[in-house]
Amino acid sequence: MTRLSKLGFVWLVGAGPGDPELLTLKARRLIETADALVHDALSPVEVLAWARPGAELLDVGKRCGRACRPQSEINALLVRLARAGRRVVRLKGGDPLVFGRGGEELAALAAAGVPCEVVPGVTAAVAAAAAAQVPLTERGLSQAVLLATGHEAPDLPGRVTRWADYAKLDATLCIYMGRRRAAKISAELQAGGLPADTPVLLVAAAATAEQQILPATLGTMAAVAEAAAPSAPLLIIVGEVARSPGEAGPRPAGKPVARAAALALSPA
């Protein structure tokens, strides 16, 4: 039996928003050459087929409402694989360091002396903006973009998300995982001063065949979120950039926006 005495290596790799073509070239190369792939529910399943024969595929899928493997177990698994000499690719949906607890995996690897590298990816906010063809920044309209989460850590009650403050920034707000708390977020943003008719776009399952682009306003976004496919990742874009070109007055809620129709024309 060969003894693997060499310490392995871990890459935390962004798996992008859902379309396998939205992984980077580097992500694909690393997947093709890894000894072990540690993936979860937000990595596109198609990319697992890129693994070399004999590579270990380890599903640590965790999603709200389903069985959750504790983060500490995932951290320990990565360390164990690296100590066994494996070249490990840890696939994380979107970008590894945006709302993915990638920092906790990095810290565990550093504490164990395991060398690692992070390969950035396409995060959900920019994928949703691309799908809806809305700029996240626009001269004279939005000078900044805030990426926020609707999923507050329940075990960290001291860290309340500051929606009322976010309402005052004149920034585009991109809300990850906001479905279940959409009504509360909407109310708090309005309490912070954003008008109920502030344009909103909800993008479900961006960059997949199930993609939905649903227009709303701050006042209607909770109802529209209810209508989106319940199991798909949802990204909510709030701000003036979400207004359709030439649009004025009240907008119909929940009907696909006109600008999204252009996607059907793609010859790709």
Next chain:
Amino acid sequence: MTRLSKLGFVWLVGAGPGDPELLTLKARRLIETADALVHDALSPVEVLAWARPGAELLDVGKRCGRACRPQSEINALLVRLARAGRRVVRLKGGDPLVFGRGGEELAALAAAGVPCEVVPGVTAAVAAAAAAQVPLTERGLSQAVLLATGHEAPDLPGRVTRWADYAKLDATLCIYMGRRRAAKISAELQAGGLPADTPVLLVAAAATAEQQILPATLGTMAAVAEAAAPSAPLLIIVGEVARSPGEAGPRPAGKPVARAAALALSPA
């Protein structure tokens, strides 16, 4: 002479932070098949070699301090190429819809009836975070990420960037194009309540051979920005996530951080 009567198509394609391997698979496929590539100073030059023989390569490079081609001319060029039946890839550094004026190009194409699609990319903030191995969000430390620009539109004096408000968010701040105004930004963030010893990382030329990762504090960041390679894109990360693991007390300014050393171990 063949008459091109078919309307073309324009893809706005994210070219990522600098490393050609950080383009997406879709970006590469589109570059390989395009009739025309419209690129600028922030697209990695290596990717132009992927173009098919006979493809038109059009440099509309504009960078602060060098000759700038007006945005209106770029918009008109894209429309003209599409009307001539070309399949056009418009390469934009990072992601097309984050601080890239991609919205203006989309609006011009829509107004001209040109079909288009946006292919999202790896934006500088996540590339810098990956390079420095710092999470942009961290449970109990930072619930949100603000992407802001240090380059205010000079022709839009009414839209002042709200640094004092940004200082109050308990969010990680990622500042694009902040080199020239680093002293002013630092002063305004401190006026907004962020302590002078708030950890800062400056990442110059992320994801290139010239990459520099420079630790600083809010108080020293302007001086450290002066020391970074002047022609490289600079991304400034401000917030508790930028503190090295286990670090306490004052930090040395301008020396590469220890965590970056792990990159040298990469077997890739």
